[in-house]
Amino acid sequence: MRILLLFLMAEFSIVSSALTSEKPFAFKDTPGKLPKEVVPTDYFIRIIPDIDKLTFAGTETVKLDVASRVRQLVLNALELKIETASVDGKDLPASAIKTDTRNELLTLALPSELASGEHTLTLRFAGKINEQGQGLFYMRYQEQGSGARKIMLGTQFEATDARRFFPCWDEPVFRARFQLTVVVPENWLAVSNMPIESEKKIAGGKEVRFAATPPMSSYLNVFVAGELDFIESRSGPTQLRVIATKGKAEMGRYALEATAQILQYYNDYFGVAYPLPKLDQIAIPGGFGGAMENWGGITYYESKLLFDPKSSSAETKQDIYEVLAHEMAHQWFGDLVTMAWWDNLWLNEGFASWMGSKCTAHFNPQWEVWLRREFPRDPSRRVGIAREAAMEGDARSTTHPIQQPVATEAEANSAFDDITYKKGQSFLRMLESFLGEDVFRKGIRRYMAAHRYSNTTTADLWKALSEASGKPVGEIAAGWTEQPGFPVVKVKREQGGNVSLSQERFTVNFTNAPPLEWKIPLTYAVVGQAPAALLLTGKSGNIHDIPPDRALKLNVNGAGNYRVEYDQPSWKLLLGALKNLGVADRVNLLSDAWALVQADRAPIALYFELVEKLPASTELAEREQIIHVLDFINTLLSGSPEHEKFQRYARSLLRPAFDAVGWETKPDEQPATTNLRASLITALGNLNDSEIVQDCRQRFKAYLTNPETLAPDLRPAVFSVVGRYADESTWNELHQLGLKTTSIEEKQHYYDALAAAIDPKLVTKTLPIGLTDELPTSRAVFLVLRVARESGHPDIAWDFARANMKALLAKTDALGANRYAPSLFTFFTDESRAEELRTYAKNSMPAASAPEVAKAVDEIQFRAEFKKRLAPQLGAWVDTETRRAPQITDH
Numbered sequence: 001m002r003i004l005l006l007f008l009m010a011e012f013s014i015v016s017s018a019l020t021s022e023k024p025f026a027f028k029d030t031p032g033k034l035p036k037e038v039v040p041t042d043y044f045i046r047i048i049p050d051i052d053k054l055t056f057a058g059t060e061t062v063k064l065d066v067a068s069r070v071r072q073l074v075l076n077a078l079e080l081k082i083e084t085a086s087v088d089g090k091d092l093p094a095s096a097i098k099t100d101t102r103n104e105l106l107t108l109a110l111p112s113e114l115a116s117g118e119h120t121l122t123l124r125f126a127g128k129i130n131e132q133g134q135g136l137f138y139m140r141y142q143e144q145g146s147g148a149r150k151i152m153l154g155t156q157f158e159a160t161d162a163r164r165f166f167p168c169w170d171e172p173v174f175r176a177r178f179q180l181t182v183v184v185p186e187n188w189l190a191v192s193n194m195p196i197e198s199e200k201k202i203a204g205g206k207e208v209r210f211a212a213t214p215p216m217s218s219y220l221n222v223f224v225a226g227e228l229d230f231i232e233s234r235s236g237p238t239q240l241r242v243i244a245t246k247g248k249a250e251m252g253r254y255a256l257e258a259t260a261q262i263l264q265y266y267n268d269y270f271g272v273a274y275p276l277p278k279l280d281q282i283a284i285p286g287g288f289g290g291a292m293e294n295w296g297g298i299t300y301y302e303s304k305l306l307f308d309p310k311s312s313s314a315e316t317k318q319d320i321y322e323v324l325a326h327e328m329a330h331q332w333f334g335d336l337v338t339m340a341w342w343d344n345l346w347l348n349e350g351f352a353s354w355m356g357s358k359c360t361a362h363f364n365p366q367w368e369v370w371l372r373r374e375f376p377r378d379p380s381r382r383v384g385i386a387r388e389a390a391m392e393g394d395a396r397s398t399t400h401p402i403q404q405p406v407a408t409e410a411e412a413n414s415a416f417d418d419i420t421y422k423k424g425q426s427f428l429r430m431l432e433s434f435l436g437e438d439v440f441r442k443g444i445r446r447y448m449a450a451h452r453y454s455n456t457t458t459a460d461l462w463k464a465l466s467e468a469s470g471k472p473v474g475e476i477a478a479g480w481t482e483q484p485g486f487p488v489v490k491v492k493r494e495q496g497g498n499v500s501l502s503q504e505r506f507t508v509n510f511t512n513a514p515p516l517e518w519k520i521p522l523t524y525a526v527v528g529q530a531p532a533a534l535l536l537t538g539k540s541g542n543i544h545d546i547p548p549d550r551a552l553k554l555n556v557n558g559a560g561n562y563r564v565e566y567d568q569p570s571w572k573l574l575l576g577a578l579k580n581l582g583v584a585d586r587v588n589l590l591s592d593a594w595a596l597v598q599a600d601r602a603p604i605a606l607y608f609e610l611v612e613k614l615p616a617s618t619e620l621a622e623r624e625q626i627i628h629v630l631d632f633i634n635t636l637l638s639g640s641p642e643h644e645k646f647q648r649y650a651r652s653l654l655r656p657a658f659d660a661v662g663w664e665t666k667p668d669e670q671p672a673t674t675n676l677r678a679s680l681i682t683a684l685g686n687l688n689d690s691e692i693v694q695d696c697r698q699r700f701k702a703y704l705t706n707p708e709t710l711a712p713d714l715r716p717a718v719f720s721v722v723g724r725y726a727d728e729s730t731w732n733e734l735h736q737l738g739l740k741t742t743s744i745e746e747k748q749h750y751y752d753a754l755a756a757a758i759d760p761k762l763v764t765k766t767l768p769i770g771l772t773d774e775l776p777t778s779r780a781v782f783l784v785l786r787v788a789r790e791s792g793h794p795d796i797a798w799d800f801a802r803a804n805m806k807a808l809l810a811k812t813d814a815l816g817a818n819r820y821a822p823s824l825f826t827f828f829t830d831e832s833r834a835e836e837l838r839t840y841a842k843n844s845m846p847a848a849s850a851p852e853v854a855k856a857v858d859e860i861q862f863r864a865e866f867k868k869r870l871a872p873q874l875g876a877w878v879d880t881e882t883r884r885a886p887q888i889t890d891h
């Protein structure tokens with residue numbers, strides 16, 4: 001049996017290698033700038049920060065394994081002053097030390113050839129503590145309770161910023177053990193990847209030495225220090241802690257409990273137990289926006305980790321769980337097994353996104369994880385599903401394959417995009433549902449066991465999954481990971497129960513797209529019957545024996561990463577069978593219909609006819625899909641003659657759901673209903689529902705005298721509606737609340753509300769806040785982006801940003817810099833803005849921003865074209881509807 005299986009496996013690997021270009025991991029073939037003859041095995045690093053000067057002094061000793069004779073050592077360093085260098089105890093002259101800032105390299109010329117074998121490099125260096133979240137950075141914050149202004153330190157190294165903290169072989173394939181020693185003030189807590197090994201008092205503070213890490217990539221190092229508190233628990237042999245600034249640790253209780261639950265799940269799923277003695281979840285009140293999976297010491301933007309049952313919303317709670325599950329999945333997939341090079345970043349991020357959602361859905365089925373989060377509400381958010389956002393991007397001319405060549409540091413940083421995270425996640429979900437849950441897990445266990453403490457390419461994962469499933473996974477996957485885009489499957493009813501299927505590339509605003517083909521793991525079901533699967537391997541195929549009078553639904557539960565376009569008879573049958581479809585299938589039909597409209601494959605009537613035929617419901621995911629579309633059109637039509645008429649129609653679609661859920665929370669209410677209530681309030685407020693606006697104002701007033709009158713779940717929605725239609729005194733009230741609170745989450749809600757104000761006078765009052773330190777640095781710049789999106793005045797936001805670009809960019813991290821200006825343009829619908837952005841980019845932006853600029857230009861052109869096409873279609877549709885249903889009332 002075993003031999004037979006091996007034989008089969010060999011056959012499959014021959015087939016897949018013929019069709020996929022990528023090879024399994026081999027150290028010597030891994031891309032990168034650094035020569036592979038010299039490999040660091042152990043780092044001993046000592047860092048002394050100077051908080052007053054915002055600089056640090058460092059020394060390090062690195063054990064090297066030299067494979068063949070070399071005349072120089074080449075490693076990475078950036079913005080570090082190298083003071084001395086010695087090899088095997090012999091000092092190098094200053095002339096032998098060369099730093100190349102452009103290539104971020106440090107080259108040490110050796111006096112004589114270094115023989116193969118073990119050697120030691122010692123360096124003394126100095127660096128700076130940054131304001132933005134790159135390398136070692138500082139954060140200023142208000143302490144809980146006292147409100148005192150404090151400072152703390154943190155690090156952010158992915159993708160290529162460990163080299164700002166200490167000189168190192170800063171490419172993921174150079175795994176090594178790292179032992180860090182730091183000197184910090186005596187009343188500070190210092191945290192790193194491993195537990196503290198020793199601590200002693202010295203002049204000016206204390207010296208803390210951490211235990212050495214297992215072999216890992218340099219970007220996974222972490223160091224955080226400040227006046228911190230923690231709460232702790234244990235899970236088997238693992239110490240678990242949530243660490244936060246003084247006075248806030250108790251708000252980590254929810255995260256601590258979730259951590260224990262998730263850890264157990266992953267220990268089982270991966271079949272390899274979490275390998276470090278401790279896992280710290282660290283809340284940082286600024287500096288960077290999301291979360292970072294440093295091995296054993298995960299860092300989070302504070303409101304992604306801390307939950308205050310008295311004031312946090314249900315959305316925050318769900319976000320926290322999902323982010324935790326994503327970052328913890330990385331402890332295996334990313335940290336224990338690491339992609340060899342940044343061209344396989346998707347392997348880390350697509351997988352962690354998929355695994356995180358799977359785990360979140362497993363423990364919290366009531367949150368509808370796979371159905372919701374299809375539509376990103378917060379542009380700064382990188383985890384979550386938002387599959388639709390990825391598909392929208394992937395349909396454009398500016399898309400790229402999941403796996404793309406990465407040559408420079410800038411390219412590595414811009415690889416962190418929707419395609420990498422969300423298409424990756426979406427493809428893995430499709431693959432899992434095709435192979436089956438158990439088989440898929442068997443493959444993952446095999447992969448973990450084979451590659452722990454090492455690096456991989458995508459080919460290694462496909463090999464493990466092929467072995468576990470006996471299916472040619474690499475062959476199926478190649479089309480999805482190595483080429484851009486995705487297909488639409490066209491469904492046509494023929495005589496005698498035959499249904500013909502054909503595929504073509506699905507595109508939006510992309511004429512003459514190169515035609516491509518995929519191997520599509522299709523699922524389908526005659527409505528009311530069990531689903532079936534089919535691998536569509538060519539341009540077309542057939543399904544037989546489908547009763548001509550029964551509705552046929554493809555892409556069961558919307559788990560596949562493709563669109564479906566039905567012919568008239570099939571669509572009619574589906575519209576008649578809507579009440580027998582589950583919510584996942586209905587959401588999938590809505591999403592596909594909307595995409596077909598965007599692609600100019602169907603008029604808007606296709607979408608709105610479907611919406612109107614849906615049975616009345618308060619299904620969260622379904623209503624949110626509709627809200628997403630109405631919101632998009634509302635922004636698109638802003639300022640046009642059809643706007644008001646559209647708003648009236650849109651309100652008539654949403655109002656019944658709101659009237660059903662009402663303002664008041666019912667006892668034993670499902671969390672989905674709570675979420676829906678908040679979404680509807682925001683949406684109807686944006687659509688100028690006068691009754692909702694009035695109610696929001698009243699509730700806000702009551703909140704000012706007694707905060708307990710307004711449920712935490714509704715606060716962001718109510719604040720944003722009040723902010724949108726604010727006058728100057730209301731704006732001031734919101735601003736005062738924002739200044740006063742020490743909760744990062746609450747603060748964000750108030751400033752989001754300020755950013756929504758549509759009065760141009762207030763817009764010009766909000767924007768300059770982005771330059772102050774009222775908000776954490778990483779969030780301050782997003783305030784301008786939020787104004788561009790929410791206020792209806794992207795022009796004022798852009799004028800402000802252009803005039804203050806230098807100060808704004810000083811606050812963003814490496815990921816944000818290339819995206820900032822282009823993202824501000826994506827809310828324009830006037831084609832002349834595309835040209836303006838091109839010119840601006842040519843004169844004022846680095847070459848590395850080109851892909852982001854191209855995406856924004858495409859978005860402006862798409863919106864301009866779509867607006868022109870949509871306005872008359874919408875006018876006609878709404879007129880017909882008004883005639884047909886005169887009872888549409890003005891709310």
Ligand SMILES: [Zn+2]
Pocket residue numbers: 293326327330348349352
């Ligand atoms: Zn991640």
